[in-house]
Amino acid sequence: MQKLFLILIFIVSISTILSAQIVNGDTLTVDGxxxxxxxxxxxxxxxAYGYLMGSEIKEIAEDYIIGYVFGNNSFLYENFRSYILEHFEIEEKYHTETEAMVSGIVESGVDIYSSVLGRELDAFDILCANCIVDMSGMNMYAPNISFGCSSLSSWGESTLVDPNLFGSLVITRNMDWTPNETLLYNHLLLVNFPSEEDEVPWLSFTFPGMIGALSAINQNGIAAFMxxxxxxxxxxxxxxxxxxxxxxxxxxxxxxDNNSINDQFDVYQAVEDALHLSGSIIHCVNEESGIVVECNNIMGTVYRDEDDNTIIPLNNLAATNHFRELYSPVYCYRYVNISDSxxxxxxxSV
Known part of the structure; x- marks a missing residue:
């Protein structure tokens, strides 16, 4: 009887191992x-994302999204979630990805119950977190929402004297979101190696739980900074x-855009193909030059390049938080400071 019992334990253990999903991921910490x-x-x-970063994903969801942005107000958060559910169309591949992420979190042993919401976090909560900047265009109130960011790309004559650049393009990124402690201690470099034939490897400077591209670069040397x-x-x-x-x-x-050229206009086309709720300025570059894509709900999508510069010298492009092509430019002290410098x-130089 004891022998039979041990055999049954062995069979159950083997079945569990075989049924467990392989974790296609790895983590590393460099200088913290x-x-x-x-x-x-x-x-x-x-x-793999959920399994390896489950605790951090939950921390961002609870402490930053629900706790900080929505002030631990479940009513406000659920209204936000309902709006996304009713008005946004999100591709099935991203639903699949976030559902698997939640499965990974659970199987890693992290409790996904939210005491504020009175329920478990789910895949759509992850998608809602990836819509956080879109809420700027919503007719709703969130007590602690503050986004910004700016960027400068330079190439050619502008970088020629630097021996490390020698004319190559370099981009300077200022990530000035609200200095929330949870965000400050949870920066993440996410590196993706897709197996889908129509996708390429890319990396993203982001926060746990974010699957979209806020600051991203792909294998073809195309970068975009929102x-x-x-x-x-x-x-x-x-x-x-x-x-x-x-x-x-x-x-x-x-x-x-299926034009047999991998360049910054792939990002422009992807943005133009969709309807967005809030206003965005996306700095897109390849290894030689850049464009700044501007879009909002009413005016659609346009772009500008160095030929549209007025006070910024050629071989440079600057993007702050004020439209300069979609609307007539207004004064922006940061844009002026970049120009003066x-x-x-x-x-x-680097």
Whole structure:
């Protein structure tokens, strides 16, 4: 009888091992900064993301999204979630990815119950977190929402004197969201190696739980950095798409616009193909030059390049939080400061 019992335990143990999903991911910490590498399908990458970063994902959801942005007000948060559910169209691949992420979190042993919401966190909560910047265009109140960001790209004559650059393009990124303690201690470099034939490897400077592209670079040398715009009035509220996921489509999908050229216009096309709720300014570059994509709900999507500069010298592009092509430019002290610095000393170095 004891022998039979041991055999049954062995069979159950083997069955459990065989049924457990392989974790297609690995983590590394360099100088206190977390790096997560995932590979495989959207499902496999999502599962690995959740399994390896479950505690951090829950911390961002509870302490930053629900706790800080929504002030631990479940009514406000659930209204936000309901709005996303009713007005946004999100591709099935991202639903698959976030569902697998939650499965990974649970199987890693992390409790996903939220005492504020009175329920377990689910895949759609993860998708809602990836719509956090879109809420700038919503007719709702969140007590602690503050986004910004700015960027400068320089190339050619601007970087020629630096021996490390010698004319190559360099981009300077200022990530000035609200200095929330949970965010400050949870920066993440996410490296994706997709197995889908129409996708390319890419990396994202982000926070745990975020699957979209806020600051991202792909294998083809295309980079995109999203800044908030200053005009968020919305007239069209159906079939909306999260701006982070639109940018990801342009970065992750190989040659998004199908013109046999991998360049920054792949990101432009991905943004133009979707309707967005809030105003965004996306700084897109390849290894030689850049464009700044501007979009909002009413005016659609346009872009500008160095030929549209007025006070910024050529071989440079600056993007802050004020539209300069979608609308007539208004005064922006940061844009003026960048211009003054470049005109005083046009040489950019690392």
């Amino acid at each position: 900064k977390k790096i997560l590498k995932v590979w495989g399908t959207h499902q496999e990458r999502g599962y 800044n908030m715009g200053n005009m968020d009035t919305a007239n069209y509220e159906e079939n909306l798409h999260p701006i982070f996921l639109s940018i990801r489509n342009g970065i992750e999908m190989n040659d998004y 470049l005109n005083a000393n046009p040489n950019i």
